[in-house]
Amino acid sequence: MTASSLVKVDLDGKVVCQGSSPFSVNRAGWTIHSAIHGARPDIKCVIHLHTPATVAVSSMKCGLLKLCQEALTVGEVSYHDYHGIVLDPKEKELLIQNLGPTNKIVMLRNHGVAVCGETVEEAFHFTFNLLAACEQQVKAMQVGLDNLHIPKADGPVTQNHLLAMQGSGGSDNQGTKWGRGQLEFEALMRTLDNMGYRTGYDYKILPVVKKNGTSVA
Numbered sequence: 001m002t003a004s005s006l007v008k009v010d011l012d013g014k015v016v017c018q019g020s021s022p023f024s025v026n027r028a029g030w031t032i033h034s035a036i037h038g039a040r041p042d043i044k045c046v047i048h049l050h051t052p053a054t055v056a057v058s059s060m061k062c063g064l065l066k067l068c069q070e071a072l073t074v075g076e077v078s079y080h081d082y083h084g085i086v087l088d089p090k091e092k093e094l095l096i097q098n099l100g101p102t103n104k105i106v107m108l109r110n111h112g113v114a115v116c117g118e119t120v121e122e123a124f125h126f127t128f129n130l131l132a133a134c135e136q137q138v139k140a141m142q143v144g145l146d147n148l149h150i151p152k153a154d155g156p157v158t159q160n161h162l163l164a165m166q167g168s169g170g171s172d173n174q175g176t177k178w179g180r181g182q183l184e185f186e187a188l189m190r191t192l193d194n195m196g197y198r199t200g201y202d203y204k205i206l207p208v209v210k211k212n213g214t215s216v217a
């Protein structure tokens with residue numbers, strides 16, 4: 001996936017900007033994305049994935065367990081049952097009902113996941129943590145559900161801990177305020193720019209980019 005392979009489409013699936021790509025848009029992918037964008041104006045980015053670990057967890061009766069810090073960080077997730085490849089417009093309504101008015105993650109049973117964000121950075125933040133949580137759960141489940149220790153809601157992990165983990169990006173020690181996932185996303189963009197890619201990212205703090213082995217602001 002590159003910037004030049006992106007095609008811009010509207011909520012009706014009409015191509016608004018073909019960019020420099022000669023290719024069309026995947027209909028099932030468009031169905032999922034357009035359903036969410038059409039019903040949730042707070043969502044500006046949707047990431048849909050079928051990695052082996054997310055498909056495995058989406059297929060487990062127990063769903064995503066709050067086993068690890070990454071699972072607690074993503075907060076509450078929704079579930080949507082499998083109806084085959086998502087092409088039926090009626091399924092859009094059901095998907096939106098199942099996602100709900102505030103949740104940002106919907107586990108698509110036997111299929112994968114759709115992760116939403118109010119920003120690209122937030123969607124990436126939830127995706128990154130969800131992928132880690134699913135991989136950890138798949139590994140841990142090998143001992144059997146009965147042998148897993150799951151932090152209890154009324155245990156040492158208090159509601160305040162959870163709110164802090166799931167909160168917005170907060171401030172760093174220099175007082176700079178960051179949106180959810182923004183600090184980490186900026187670091188990843190800096191890494192790409194230092195590798196010679198041209199991300200065009202609008203940095204909050206101007207990066208130190210290396211040119212010919214020398215750091216320049």
Ligand SMILES: [Zn+2]
Nearest residue numbers: 048050111112
């Ligand atoms: Zn899919």
